[in-house]
Amino acid sequence: xxxxxxxxxxxxxxxxxxxxxxxxxxxxxxxxxxxxxxxxxxxxxxxxxxxxxxxxxxxxxxxxxxxxxxxxxxxxxxxxxxxxxxxxxxxxxxxxxxxxxxxxxxxxxxxxxxxxxxxxxxxxxxxxxxxxxxxxxxxxxxxxxxxxxxxxxxxxxxxxxxxxxxxxxxxxxxxxxxxxxxxxxxxxxxxxxxxxxxxxxxxxxxxxxxxxxxxxxxxxxxxxxxxxxxxxxxxxxxxxxxxxxxxxxxxxxxxxxxxxxxxxxxxxxxxxxxxxxxxxxxxxxxxxxxxxxxxxxxxxxxxxxxxxxxxxxxxxxxxxxxxxxxxxxxxxxxxxxxxxx
Numbered sequence: 334x335x336x337x338x339x340x341x342x343x344x345x346x347x348x349x350x351x352x353x354x355x356x357x358x359x360x361x362x363x364x365x366x367x368x369x370x371x372x373x374x375x376x377x378x379x380x381x382x383x384x385x386x387x388x389x390x391x392x393x394x395x396x397x398x399x400x401x402x403x404x405x406x407x408x409x410x411x412x413x414x415x416x417x418x419x420x421x422x423x424x425x426x427x428x429x430x431x432x433x434x435x436x437x438x439x440x441x442x443x444x445x446x447x448x449x450x451x452x453x454x455x456x457x458x459x460x461x462x463x464x465x466x467x468x469x470x471x472x473x474x475x476x477x478x479x480x481x482x483x484x485x486x487x488x489x490x491x492x493x494x495x496x497x498x499x500x501x502x503x504x505x506x507x508x509x510x511x512x513x514x515x516x517x518x519x520x521x522x523x524x525x526x527x528x529x530x531x532x533x534x535x536x537x538x539x540x541x542x543x544x545x546x547x548x549x550x551x552x553x554x555x556x557x558x559x560x561x562x563x564x565x566x567x568x569x570x571x572x573x574x575x576x577x578x579x580x581x582x583x584x585x586x587x588x589x590x591x592x593x594x595x596x597x598x599x600x601x602x603x604x605x606x607x608x609x610x611x612x613x614x615x616x617x618x619x620x621x622x623x624x625x626x627x628x629x630x631x632x633x634x635x636x637x638x639x640x641x642x643x644x645x646x647x648x649x650x651x652x653x654x655x656x657x658x659x660x661x662x663x664x665x666x667x668x669x670x671x672x673x674x
Contacts (some may be wrong), residue, residue, distance in 0.1 A: 336527035341461035342505055343536040345522060345600055346515050348464045348534075350541050351471070352593035353513060354548050355586070356423045358509075363502065365566065369549035369649030371505045375513070376542045382535045383519055403612050413462040413601045416514045417629055420601075421446060424594045425633075427568075428587075439637065443630045445591075449598030453606065454619055457525050460599050471589060478585070479547070482555060482573060514597075515541070521604040569601035602626075 359365060425441040452460060515537070523530055552566045555573055567586060608622055 335456060335458050335525070337457060337461040337522075337525050338525055338530040339529050340463050340536070342522050342526050342530070342533040343540070344468045345461055345466060345596065346518060346533070346537040347540050347544070348593050349518055349597040349600070350515055350537075350544060352420070352424075352590065352597045353515075354544065355590040355593060356420075356427055357566055359566050360424075360504070365549045365553040367498065367501060368505050368509075369546050369553065371502050372509055372545040375506060375509055376538055376545070379513075379516060379541075380534070380538050381539070382516060384531060386520070387523070387531050387534055406565070406608040406611035410605050410646060412517050413521065413605035413608065414629070416517065417446075417449075417598060417601045417605065418633060420514070420594065420598065421629065424590070424631060427590065430568075439634050442633050445594060445598065446626040446630050448595055449602055450622040452595055452599035453602035454622055455599075457600075457603050460596060460603070464596050467592065472584065474589070479551070482551065514601075516635040518597075518600065518604075520602070594662060 348598075359368075421442055425438045426444060428441045429436050429438045480497065519534065519537070522533075526533060548566075552570055555570065567590070570586075602622060602625065605625060606618060609621060610616065610618075
């Protein structure tokens with residue numbers, strides 16, 4: 334199995350988190366400043382889950398028997414498939430809403446899944462290197478866009494008031510957790526990390542906290558009470574940029590979202606492909622990836638025809654992202670058990 338560094342793994346996680354933020358849709362009347370506070374508390378929970386789990390996995394040395402390997406593979410493959418379906422559905426809806434006269438959701442779904450499968454065929458090292466190279470470029474671009482947004486940032490629009498704060502925090506926490514694939518991706522990427530995966534967790538969670546707070550606080554200070562009535566916050570913010578360098582950066586935001594989706598989708602395809610090959614290894618990578626992209630596209634098309642909302646899977650995805658590490662730890666024997674064999 335090809336290995337990647339802790340920094341490359343962190344870059345992949347940051348890219349996946351940026352994708353989640355770019356597809357975030359605020360509820361009607363949602364207080365995005367309260368969402369920022371809720372997201373910060375979710376980061377604390379992630380750290381409480383990830384760091385102890387990573388430490389235990391390192392102590393156990395990842396010694397897995399054939400049967401246990403199959404259990405982990407089925408669990409990780411199911412989670413990767415679910416996240417792929419949900420992210421593809423949301424991203425296709427985002428592209429369709431950007432130009433409904435030019436794009437159809439089913440067409441976008443087929444194209445982006447094929448592109449993700451092709452990117453995944455290049456391997457985990459190529460995908461992680463691309464993420465590592467892309468991240469500083471995106472950081473520079475978004476820093477410039479942030480400065481272009483400064484004239485519209487008004488601190489007096491920041492307000493934590495909510496008619497029912499407990500209910501809103503509970504709902505927001507469920508929504509953020511259900512679309513937060515980072516916990517699942519972290520444990521999916523763990524076998525590929527060459528050394529010190531705890532460094533990946535620390536780098537990622539630090540970046541996640543900064544990105545999330547900046548995103549939601551910026552949207553709250555720019556849009557004020559209208560942030561909960563705008564739908565996709567990322568898209569609306571792109572229309573609020575006015576400056577000497579960039580004016581109305583909608584195209585930049587859409588291009589960035591597309592790149593984020595391609596890399597995150599490719600990573601999930603790699604996890605799904607390797608999970609299947611852990612159970613049945615006599616399939617070529619290219620044929621398997623092609624079959625997976627076609628199968629997921631057909632499944633999403635069938636659900637669309639039957640008008641079945643893919644969002645109904647969100648609670649299951651939330652459960653997988655939290656329970657997967659627990660199952661993974663429970664099936665891993667200790668290093669001493671492996672030595673006794």
